[in-house]
Amino acid sequence: MEWRDEGFVLAARPHGEGAAVVQILTREHGRHAGLVHGGASRSKRATVEPGNLVDAVWRARLTEHLGRFTIEPSRHTAAQIMDDPARLAALSAACAVTETVIPEREPHPGLFDATAALFAALTHGDQEIWPAVYIQWEMGLLAELGFGLDLQACAATGMTTELVYVSPKTGRAVSREAGAPYAERMLALPRFLQPDGRGHGATAEDFTAGLRLTGHFLARHAFDPLDRPLPPARTRLESLVSRKLDTAKDGDEKDTPVS
Amino acid sequence: MSTPEIERLVDLLAKLPGLGPRSARRAALHLIKRPGQIMQPLADALSGVVAAIRTCTACGNIDSVDPCRICDDIERDRGVICVIEDVADLWALERTASYGGLYHVLGGTLSALDGVGPDDLRIGKLLDRARSEAVIEVILATNATVAGQTTAHYITERLADSNVKISRLAHGVPVGGELDYLDDGTLTAALKSRREV
Numbered sequence: 001m002e003w004r005d006e007g008f009v010l011a012a013r014p015h016g017e018g019a020a021v022v023q024i025l026t027r028e029h030g031r032h033a034g035l036v037h038g039g040a041s042r043s044k045r046a047t048v049e050p051g052n053l054v055d056a057v058w059r060a061r062l063t064e065h066l067g068r069f070t071i072e073p074s075r076h077t078a079a080q081i082m083d084d085p086a087r088l089a090a091l092s093a094a095c096a097v098t099e100t101v102i103p104e105r106e107p108h109p110g111l112f113d114a115t116a117a118l119f120a121a122l123t124h125g126d127q128e129i130w131p132a133v134y135i136q137w138e139m140g141l142l143a144e145l146g147f148g149l150d151l152q153a154c155a156a157t158g159m160t161t162e163l164v165y166v167s168p169k170t171g172r173a174v175s176r177e178a179g180a181p182y183a184e185r186m187l188a189l190p191r192f193l194q195p196d197g198r199g200h201g202a203t204a205e206d207f208t209a210g211l212r213l214t215g216h217f218l219a220r221h222a223f224d225p226l227d228r229p230l231p232p233a234r235t236r237l238e239s240l241v242s243r244k245l246d247t248a249k250d251g252d253e254k255d256t257p258v259s
Numbered sequence: 260m261s262t263p264e265i266e267r268l269v270d271l272l273a274k275l276p277g278l279g280p281r282s283a284r285r286a287a288l289h290l291i292k293r294p295g296q297i298m299q300p301l302a303d304a305l306s307g308v309v310a311a312i313r314t315c316t317a318c319g320n321i322d323s324v325d326p327c328r329i330c331d332d333i334e335r336d337r338g339v340i341c342v343i344e345d346v347a348d349l350w351a352l353e354r355t356a357s358y359g360g361l362y363h364v365l366g367g368t369l370s371a372l373d374g375v376g377p378d379d380l381r382i383g384k385l386l387d388r389a390r391s392e393a394v395i396e397v398i399l400a401t402n403a404t405v406a407g408q409t410t411a412h413y414i415t416e417r418l419a420d421s422n423v424k425i426s427r428l429a430h431g432v433p434v435g436g437e438l439d440y441l442d443d444g445t446l447t448a449a450l451k452s453r454r455e456v
Contacts, residue, residue, distance in 0.1 A: 017276055046442065050405050078405045079444020082430065083451065085412035092405060232376060236369075236409075243416070 001067070004057045005029055006074065008115055010099040012048035014040040022048050022069055023099050024056055027112040031102045034058050034069035050095040051077035051119060080123045086244070087122045089237040090134050094118060096231035097138070101145065101222040114140045128201025131241075132192045135202065135210035138218065139193075147171065147221040149213075151193055154178055163194050171217055187213045204245040211238045265291070317388070319364030319381050321346050329353075329362060336360040338395040340388060342414065344368055344402060352400065360398075363388065368406040369413060382414060390421050399427040403448070 007024035010031065015021045020039025025031050034056070038044045047054060053075040060067030081087040094115065102108060114137050121133035142148055148171075153160050155172035156179075165179035165186035166172065179186045190206035190213070191197040202210065215238060219230055229235075261269070265287060273283035290298040314320070315327035322328055329335065329349075339360030343349055349362050365380045377383075389397050399414060401407035415425050431449030432441065441449075 045404070046444065052444075073442060076442055076444025076447070079403075079430075079442075080447045082403065082405075082408045082448065085409075085416070088405065088409060088412065092409060232369075232374070236413075240416070 001061070001063050001065075002057065002059045003029060004055070007032070007054060007056050008077075008095075008112075008119065009048050009050055009052045009054060010095045011050060012036070012039055012045075020048055021066070022071070024054065024069070024071075025098055025102070025108075025112060025115060026056065027109050028107055029058070030106040030108055031098065031104050032058065033104065034060075034067045036069045036071060046076070046079075047071060047073045049076070049078045051091045051122075053077065053116075053119075077119045077123055086237070086240060087130065089233065089240050090130070091119070091122055092233040093231065093237040094134070094137065096233040097141065097218065097222075100226070100228065100231060101141070101218070108144055111141060111144050126201065128203065131202035131204075131207035131210070132200070135190070135193065135207070135214055138210075138214035142214065142217055142221065145222055147217060149173075149217065151189065152195065160195055164189055166213055168216055187216055189213065204241055207241050208238070208245050211241060318362050319346075319366060319384075320349055320362060334359075337393050339398065340385070340394055340396070341398040341400050342385060342411075343400050344407065344410075348400065348402075360396075365401070365410065368401060368404075368410040370406050377413065380410070382417065385414065386417055386421075389418055389423050394423055396424040396426060399425065401427075403430050 005026040005028050007026035007029075010023040010025055012020040012022045015035060018038050018041045020036050021033055022036045022039055023031060023033050036044065036048060039048050048071070052073060054071040055074050057070040058067050059070070078088070078091060081091060098111070098115070102111065118130075118133055118137040121130040125133060139149055149166065150171060151163065151166070151173040153173065154163060154175035155167060155170060157175055157177070159175045159178075162176045163173040164176045165174040165183070166189050167174055167179075168185065168187050173189060174182075174186060188209040190202060190209040192200040192202050192206055193210065193213075215230060215234065218234075223230055268290075269280070269283045269287045272278055272286050273280050275283070278286065290301065311323040313322055313325040313327075315322055315325055315330055317326045317330045320327040320329060324331070336359050340363050341352065341358060341360055342363045342365060343352065344365055344367060346364055349364060352358050352362075363381070363385045365382065365385070367375055367380055369375055369377065369380070385397075388394060397414075397418060399411040401411045411427060418425055429452050431445065431452050432438070438446065
């Protein structure tokens, strides 16, 4: 058995002295694992850093075998954002979430393309663009798993304007008026996800609300069934952005960017 | 036909990095053939290290005394602490003979994969040391990996409220490196960290 595909490295675990078992998200073959000889060595370790785009050849005698990857680096994503704590945390969170919830060897070309767009936004996007792309990516991931959110119209009234809440039970948008009596229990719908807010960037406040929104549904639909909490990398991203927001509020700075 | 003692020696040698069962057997045979020249001195050296080795309670370095010789050296600059992942990194920095401050060994990096959180590393002790009056600078010398830099960012954030200067090692072109052979990540980092001459 042999195939060749492009993929993003999600994780690399040392195996033996110099090898590593590497998880890659490919376009045609989904999340796929394989052994990389020398993957934990000094010369190859930089290639298997999470987020890197690699050209991978997978070989095995039988399909059910772990198999071996021969990989060549195409793009070093992580190296470009090492200095930015929030972008690096978002990269780690995206890799950790994908590695846990996407079934192995099940093609998800849409998710691959969305991940490529996310990593491009992380490396080159403006400070208000990449947080919005990250939240859209998590929403896309939920949709790919069959738990997409419906944010087009109010679940109670059918209104398409003034949508500021999301029901934590149904994942559907709720208008300001209809949601007011239950405001404490509702999840906030950040501006850039509202029908009339498309194209808007995300401030730290929007990003925090977005992370709470998608985090709630990721935990409920993807992680609770696995009896696992959200990955530490995802939790760290949320707490990092929250702390930044708190600091900005203390300093009375409005519309603070995330990075 | 080997004895149980030799089999045990082979089994233990095979656990060392770089040695497998066959090379461990060769090494054992090499030792057995030279009992006075290598085996006895090696056994003495191992016993000596086992008896003497200590982990420095201040910095996490390995030495035969606690506090370690580096922490105890009054000639060293006590205002600077270099934060590293492992004792091997300390040895690497000491080989350069270009750093005269103190160290702090974290004992690893934050790792979501391995479930290593802040409480599993010696970060709390670092924060205590950094907030002491004598310290004026903390140099973050964690590896240029996602885990290493995530750890460095975490420490930076935790030290934000202290009056300590925080710096990190430069990332970029290694000495003797040719641009043509460098990966795009290293080149990007080198361009970002360029400085005026």
